Amino acid sequence: MKNLRIGAAAGLLMSTLGVNTALAEEPITIGMITTLSTGAGYLGEGVRDGFMLAVQEEGGKLGGHPVNVLVEDDGRKPGNGKQIVDRFLEREGAEIITGVIFSNVSPVVAPAALKAGAFYLTPNSAPSTFAGKKCHENYFAVAWQNDTLFEAAGTYANDLGYKNAFIMAPNYQAGKDALAGFKRYFDGEIVDEVYTQLGQTDYAAEIARIRDAKPEMVNHFLPGGMGINFLKQYAAAGLADEIPLVLSQASMDLRIMGAVGDSAVGVRNTAHWNLDFDNEANKAFVAGFQEAYGRAPTTYAAQGYDTAKLIASALAATGGKVKDDPDGFRAALKAANFDSVRGEFAFNTNQHPIHNYYGRVVEKDADGNFVNKTVGLVSPNHKDAYAEECKLK
Amino acid sequence: MLLLIEQTLGGLQLGVFLFLVATGLTLIFGIMGVINLAHGSLYMVGAFAAAFGTQATGSFFWGLLFAVAAAAIAGLLLEVLIIRRLYERNHLDQVLATFGVILFTNELVTIVFGRQPLFADMPAALAGSVEIVPGLQYPVYRLVIILTGIIAAGILYYVISRTRAGMLIRAGATNREMVAALGVDISLMFTLLFAFGAAFAGLAGAMTAPLVSVEVGMGEHLLILTFVVIVIGGIGSVKGAFIGALLVGLTDSLGRAFLPDLMKLFLPPAEASTVAGGLSSMFIYLLMAFVLIFKPSGLFPVQSGGH
Numbered sequence: 001m002k003n004l005r006i007g008a009a010a011g012l013l014m015s016t017l018g019v020n021t022a023l024a025e026e027p028i029t030i031g032m033i034t035t036l037s038t039g040a041g042y043l044g045e046g047v048r049d050g051f052m053l054a055v056q057e058e059g060g061k062l063g064g065h066p067v068n069v070l071v072e073d074d075g076r077k078p079g080n081g082k083q084i085v086d087r088f089l090e091r092e093g094a095e096i097i098t099g100v101i102f103s104n105v106s107p108v109v110a111p112a113a114l115k116a117g118a119f120y121l122t123p124n125s126a127p128s129t130f131a132g133k134k135c136h137e138n139y140f141a142v143a144w145q146n147d148t149l150f151e152a153a154g155t156y157a158n159d160l161g162y163k164n165a166f167i168m169a170p171n172y173q174a175g176k177d178a179l180a181g182f183k184r185y186f187d188g189e190i191v192d193e194v195y196t197q198l199g200q201t202d203y204a205a206e207i208a209r210i211r212d213a214k215p216e217m218v219n220h221f222l223p224g225g226m227g228i229n230f231l232k233q234y235a236a237a238g239l240a241d242e243i244p245l246v247l248s249q250a251s252m253d254l255r256i257m258g259a260v261g262d263s264a265v266g267v268r269n270t271a272h273w274n275l276d277f278d279n280e281a282n283k284a285f286v287a288g289f290q291e292a293y294g295r296a297p298t299t300y301a302a303q304g305y306d307t308a309k310l311i312a313s314a315l316a317a318t319g320g321k322v323k324d325d326p327d328g329f330r331a332a333l334k335a336a337n338f339d340s341v342r343g344e345f346a347f348n349t350n351q352h353p354i355h356n357y358y359g360r361v362v363e364k365d366a367d368g369n370f371v372n373k374t375v376g377l378v379s380p381n382h383k384d385a386y387a388e389e390c391k392l393k
Numbered sequence: 394m395l396l397l398i399e400q401t402l403g404g405l406q407l408g409v410f411l412f413l414v415a416t417g418l419t420l421i422f423g424i425m426g427v428i429n430l431a432h433g434s435l436y437m438v439g440a441f442a443a444a445f446g447t448q449a450t451g452s453f454f455w456g457l458l459f460a461v462a463a464a465a466i467a468g469l470l471l472e473v474l475i476i477r478r479l480y481e482r483n484h485l486d487q488v489l490a491t492f493g494v495i496l497f498t499n500e501l502v503t504i505v506f507g508r509q510p511l512f513a514d515m516p517a518a519l520a521g522s523v524e525i526v527p528g529l530q531y532p533v534y535r536l537v538i539i540l541t542g543i544i545a546a547g548i549l550y551y552v553i554s555r556t557r558a559g560m561l562i563r564a565g566a567t568n569r570e571m572v573a574a575l576g577v578d579i580s581l582m583f584t585l586l587f588a589f590g591a592a593f594a595g596l597a598g599a600m601t602a603p604l605v606s607v608e609v610g611m612g613e614h615l616l617i618l619t620f621v622v623i624v625i626g627g628i629g630s631v632k633g634a635f636i637g638a639l640l641v642g643l644t645d646s647l648g649r650a651f652l653p654d655l656m657k658l659f660l661p662p663a664e665a666s667t668v669a670g671g672l673s674s675m676f677i678y679l680l681m682a683f684v685l686i687f688k689p690s691g692l693f694p695v696q697s698g699g700h
Binding site: 036171195197199 | 395396399400403406407503508509510512515520521522529530531532534535604605606608609610611614645646649650653666667669670671674
């Protein structure tokens with residue numbers, strides 16, 4: 001009887017060991033929930049393609065360890081995001097969740113991932129909610145914190161000498177963060193602030209208010225199709241030449257420039273990354289992306305690529321362990337030991353970036369393409385405003 | 394003052410645009426007794442066909458014609474293949490079946506055109522803006538939309554009140570069994586009417602294509618607004634749809650324009666913007682509720698004995 005029991009225990013031990021060795025060879029599952037449809041579908045497409053480029057560079061691995069990347073479209077709807085993240089976590093065994101574009105989806109997806117003990121790395125949406133008091137040890141914002149994009153735009157507007165501004169954003173968390181960020185750094189007067197609907201297509205009413213308010217400049221946060229619609233209508237209303245725009249990168253990316261054409265020329269905007277950045281990592285990324293997909297990468301692609309590279313650096317450090325060695329993986333992420341395509345990069349105590357913001361201006365190049373040209377440093381080593389509220393060390 | 398003029402024009406434009414879509418819906422619902430949730434899909438078909446046709450031919454005019462034809466044919470097929478089987482069924486079956494059509498159409502358009510939105514270029518001749526009163530530049534294209542809508546309304550008015558076809562439509566709305574008993578091919582009439590409504594939705598889709606991004610699912614949000622319009626106007630009434638559409642357009646536009654300023658009288662600016670943003674998006678529903686309190690069948694109820 002005793003022998004039998006020992007035998008059973010030994011068998012159990014061996015089978016556990018067997019499972020463990022099998023697990024170490026199995027790929028790490030990364031769940032990517034992103035926005036691939038609606039007018040903002042190209043945002044998620046950029047993140048996905050940038051991320052997958054990094055995976056392809058290593059032949060299906062990150063940091064030397066095989067990964068299995070699952071990609072699903074949330075359609076910019078929080079309900080979809082919740083369903084997908086639950087499936088990824090419970091059925092697919094995802095250990096890392098990433099990809100969320102919009103800040104109406106992330107407040108649903110991030111807590112679900114964190115509660116399940118998974119790591120949450122955001123390549124885009126980083127609402128103030130998770131940067132301050134509610135920061136979490138497994139939550140990492142790789143791209144930026146929402147507000148900072150607009151803090152930089154506010155600083156840039158000061159630099160350009162504007163004394164008052166009309167500001168506008170969709171009525172959701174990222175929109176509020178955006179306008180709060182702009183106001184935090186802009187020294188001039190806010191003529192009016194307007195909240196529109198998320199996904200709104202016609203901006204006639206808002207354009208009429210801008211005309212009536214006669215501000216020196218306009219700052220808006222309308223990413224994706226919203227920005228394209230607004231800019232086309234703004235130009236058609238004859239305002240593009242009268243009241244200049246000072247924007248953040250989200251409102252003036254490659255696709256928006258391509259779609260609105262000449263009326264984008266001369267628009268000033270701020271960004272943490274640009275196509276023309278002259279560092280080795282970026283040159284390799286831009287060339288690789290162009291070769292793999294036959295088009296120039298957007299900011300979103302750069303953010304997706306950076307996220308994958310960060311994961312790769314951490315996987316390399318822990319020998320391919322994520323949930324099996326959460327402390328090690330976390331410390332490795334925090335070290336940010338990778339070459340970001342944006343240049344200098346470090347995590348603040350709240351695990352949001354410290355990086356530079358640059359000014360850009362839209363120009364038409366010799367081939368008739370619209371490009372953002374980097375024209376100078378706007379805000380060096382920019383930190384978000386919430387890090388002090390975060391208890392993480 | 395300039396702001397008021399510009400916002401009123403904006404409201405008119407939204408109004409006539411809603412009218413184009415609502416006409417088909419109200420006729421189909423009022424006369425055939427079918428709730429057609431897929432009407433927004435016909436609008437989407439029009440927008441996609443216009444964007445595609447404009448890109449293929451290089452001319453917005455041909456794109457527009459192509460869009461109207463495509464939407465009419467889509468409507469024709471929809472009626473013959475699906476809607477025809479629903480006339481005798483209850484509303485729940487109709488809602489289920491036409492909701493299925495929405496999902497099907499969205500998926501089909503995704504397969505054909507992909508998930509990325511299309512952008513139709515505005516015809517160069519209409520791209521600029523004109524000074525309609527001193528100090529107010531208004532986009533020519535938006536004026537053209539208003540004009541198109543008014544012309545379409547005029548044509549509809551003429552057809553319905555002055556022609557034999559219109560007489561049959563009016564008779565059908567009141568008592569379709571009687572019309573059938575008098576020897577009119579009611580089945581053919583329904584098919585043509587459906588295609589006619591679809592063509593108007595397609596026209597609306599085509600007209601809007603240069604203004605906004607043409608994307609899958611663009612019809613659904615509009616459909617809700619359109620139902621608000623026909624409920625306010627009275628189901629089955631084209632006149633009601635016209636008045637209802639203008640009311641909804643103006644309420645939405647003026648609400649979005651002036652509510653924030655109104656709110657600032659009571660609240661600090663940041664909160665005022667947030668509250669006004671939320672409130673103005675539900676303003677039209679408040680309007681609908683208000684109208685229904687006094688006129689439960691809408692502003693211009695149709696006396697219907699057919700169903």
